[in-house]
Amino acid sequence: MQKPLRCLIFPLLALLLVSSITYAGFFDSLELALEKEIGHSAYQEIITKMNVVKLPAAEEERLQSIFRRLVNVCTRKEELRFTLTVIDNETVNAFALPGGYIFVHTGLLSFVESDGEIAGVLAHEIAHVDRKHGMSRIKRQVGMAFLLQLILKKSEAREELSKIGTIAINLTQLGYSREEEYEADRYGAYFMEKAGFAREEILNFWERILEQTGGKEDPAFLQLFSTHPPTPERIKRIREL
Numbered sequence: 001m002q003k004p005l006r007c008l009i010f011p012l013l014a015l016l017l018v019s020s021i022t023y024a025g026f027f028d029s030l031e032l033a034l035e036k037e038i039g040h041s042a043y044q045e046i047i048t049k050m051n052v053v054k055l056p057a058a059e060e061e062r063l064q065s066i067f068r069r070l071v072n073v074c075t076r077k078e079e080l081r082f083t084l085t086v087i088d089n090e091t092v093n094a095f096a097l098p099g100g101y102i103f104v105h106t107g108l109l110s111f112v113e114s115d116g117e118i119a120g121v122l123a124h125e126i127a128h129v130d131r132k133h134g135m136s137r138i139k140r141q142v143g144m145a146f147l148l149q150l151i152l153k154k155s156e157a158r159e160e161l162s163k164i165g166t167i168a169i170n171l172t173q174l175g176y177s178r179e180e181e182y183e184a185d186r187y188g189a190y191f192m193e194k195a196g197f198a199r200e201e202i203l204n205f206w207e208r209i210l211e212q213t214g215g216k217e218d219p220a221f222l223q224l225f226s227t228h229p230p231t232p233e234r235i236k237r238i239r240e241l
């Protein structure tokens with residue numbers, strides 16, 4: 001190889017490497033902005049359709065402080081502003097929207113027997129956001145190219161964004177794949193232990209659910225658990241972590 005050409009190769013390679021990193025970073029930041037927009041739009045829809053509850057101050061403070069402890073140990077704590085909203089509904093349920101919007105039903109709050117149990121459920125929901133499960137489903141559903149178009153012409157795209165917000169809510173209600181559920185269990189157990197809660201607590205929670213439902217679908221638990229993997233299998237997997 002001639003010397004001048006050889007001299008050029010390394011700078012060119014370096015340039016290529018740097019630009020591909022910047023390119024990836026550019027798309028990551030677009031995707032993050034989009035996740036926040038979609039999450040916010042879905043959040044707005046939920047709080048207008050469902051009854052948001054303001055708990056008595058001491059209870060609210062206790063719940064939010066458990067939530068903060070968990071958020072503080074998750075991977076995406078810097079890039080998202082996680083929030084926890086309580087919904088007046090008797091079913092034992094919790095769910096998460098892209099962008100860090102977590103919801104918990106009053107039915108779940110009455111069902112749990114300790115701070116550790118509620119921490120376990122919240123950690124599981126935080127893990128769905130942390131591993132971007134909601135966003136991957138949306139990307140699969142509507143396609144990344146379409147999503148990018150939305151963010152690039154943001155001002156005219158409000159209406160489309162709110163439609164995607166609705167899709168996000170529907171997908172959340174449909175549930176995640178089994179593999180995503182096991183992953184959320186795994187990360188959830190890790191977050192709760194890192195935040196100072198015993199993993200045993202979430203196992204107690206699942207075992208009580210199993211006892212009460214006999215492993216069958218139950219309307220009181222339906223939304224959260226019908227789409228989840230079989231309870232004995234998830235208990236076994238969490239125990240083996």
Ligand SMILES: [Zn+2]
Pocket residue numbers: 124128176181184
């Ligand atoms: Zn889940």
